[in-house]
Amino acid sequence: MTLRRSLLLAVAGLTAAALVAVSLTAVLALRAHLLHQTDEQLTGAARLAQSRAVLLAVDPTLRGDAVREVVSVTEYVIELRRGDSGTVRIVGGPPLPPRPLLASARLDDPAPQNVAGYRAVVVADGDFTVLVALPLEPLHATVRRLALIAAVASASVLAVLMLLARWLVTRRLRPLNEIAAAATDLADGQLDRRAPEPPDAPRTEVGRLTLAINGMLGRIEAALAARGRSEQRMRDFVADASHELRTPVTSIQGYLQLVRSGVVDLRDRPDVLRRLEEESSRMGSLVTSLLYLARLDASPAVTRTPVDLAALARDAVADALAVEPDRALSVDGPEELLVTGDVDTLRQVMANLLANVRAHTPPGTAALVRVRPGPELVRVEVTDEGPGFSEHAAAHAFERFWRADAARTTGGAGLGLAIVAEVVRAHGGEAGAAGSTVWFTLPRDS
CATH class of the missing domain: 3.30.450 (Beta-Lactamase)
Structure with a gap:
């Protein structure tokens, strides 16, 4: 019934x-x-x-x-x-x-x-x-006359009340039919379908149910869209990873075949061993980055502890100078700037930004790390004196396996800035690039 x-x-x-x-x-x-x-x-x-x-x-x-x-x-x-x-x-x-x-x-x-x-x-x-x-x-x-009059009057009143009740029940239950239709349309693939909200929605049970159902439909649509994006992202990730790994694997296999067939004598061609080491190192670095990104995707939650972001910036510059002493690197920021976050992943962010400078600018190009405190957000900028990003490159710089034009694509697998974006997003901030500056922001209480 x-x-x-x-x-x-x-x-x-x-x-x-x-x-x-x-x-x-x-x-x-x-x-x-x-x-x-x-x-x-x-x-x-x-x-x-x-x-x-x-x-x-x-x-x-x-x-x-x-x-x-x-x-x-x-x-x-x-x-x-x-x-x-x-x-x-x-x-x-x-x-x-x-x-x-x-x-x-x-x-x-x-x-x-x-x-x-x-x-x-x-x-x-x-x-x-x-x-x-x-x-x-x-x-x-x-x-008997009174009973007859009462019976006739009661039957008339009952008929009128039933008509009014049917109209009222039909009118008040119309939102339930709309909710059922919206759910059916959603099941048929119309993800943007919503039930009409009555003007007195917050004050009635059916109205509150309509608001709750519409909210649920919105969350379902968002979840399905996120799932679709995640699946597409995973397919792209697998395809890009396979493509990136194919190059070093192919190089290593080719050199090994040459060595095994005797075409190349390692005593006469020591550069072959160097190339094998470079390709294996490149493949190892790529696999490490892929595993790091996979871990970020699987568990984006970060450990919440006080972190001195100014100290991390100075340590990252010191590590970069140890790798490349001839490059002029400097830090501009306060002595101490505390945020709430994960120290290891934030250290990885600073290291990747400076590694990006080394990979995409000529040797010896100067770079400056600025740490700027704000009332609610902390902004970190890494600016170099290289050619900088074009507008198109800046829009895609944080995508996985994406490479800019040849002027900025020497080396790297296109994962450094993608890792930066994932870590910053997990902390509740955002990252971007403009010209020769790569920046990110973090909430003071992230």
Whole structure:
């Protein structure tokens, strides 16, 4: 059973039960009220009949006047009995009952009682027993008429309420149908499908459900898009890695085949061993970078400890000078600048930036490392005096295995800046390049 049908049936059942209860209460209350009025009339008439009982039974000349005094309403029936004598029956209007009511009434009970379709009161005074009665049919007719009116009115009210309830339930549940349609469209591939949000969404249950569902659909779309990008990135990564590894592997295999076939004598060609060492070193460096990137992709979370970024910059410059003493490298920054992050990965970032300078600028080219503190962000810039990045190269510099033009592509596998971007992103910052400057920012409390 659908939710709409179950709600309509519940509303119909509760409304019908309420109408039946109200109608039954009204009918019973009216019946009790009419009986009470009848009993009061009968009690008063019985007292009057009791006072006139002798005249009614003994003096026929006075019977008409006495009857008019007692039978003020035409429906009254009066019966009198004196000792063991017969019953005298007087009726105001309707036909007499077939049998005397005194024959069926409880003579020792002064309370009002029902006797053969009449409401009667019996009083006794000495030898006289007087019964005053009114027919119950007018009362029953009134009650039946009220019951019929209540039934018709209740049926009409129930029909109108059901129509209103159906319209209201349909209107209020329309967002649920929209949510179901949006979920179905999402399953069919329409990732941008959303359910219309009602204007009173934050204040109603269905509105809040719509907001929650739309939020969930948005997160699902983002997750699917991220998954698609991740899969495409992995495919590109595998293809690029295979291409990059193919070159040194092919070179090593070629030299080894030449040595094994005797074409190259290592005693006459010591440069072959040097080339084998260079290619194997290049392949080892490439594999190390690939493993480092894979580890960053698998667990991008970093260790959060206080790190002196100014000290890291000075250490990185010192390490670079040890590798290339003839290059003019300097640091411009405060004595101490603390951020929250992972010291090892940040050290790798500084090393990669300076290695990028060595790989893509002529020997001896000067470079400057600037560390600039800010109220919320820390900015680190590495600026060299080389040819710099073009606008196109700067837009792709941090992509994996991407190489710029020939002026800046001597050596390297195109992974150094990609590692920088991944580490900085894991710390909540961003990296970029413009001209001859490569920079990155980190939050003070990253």
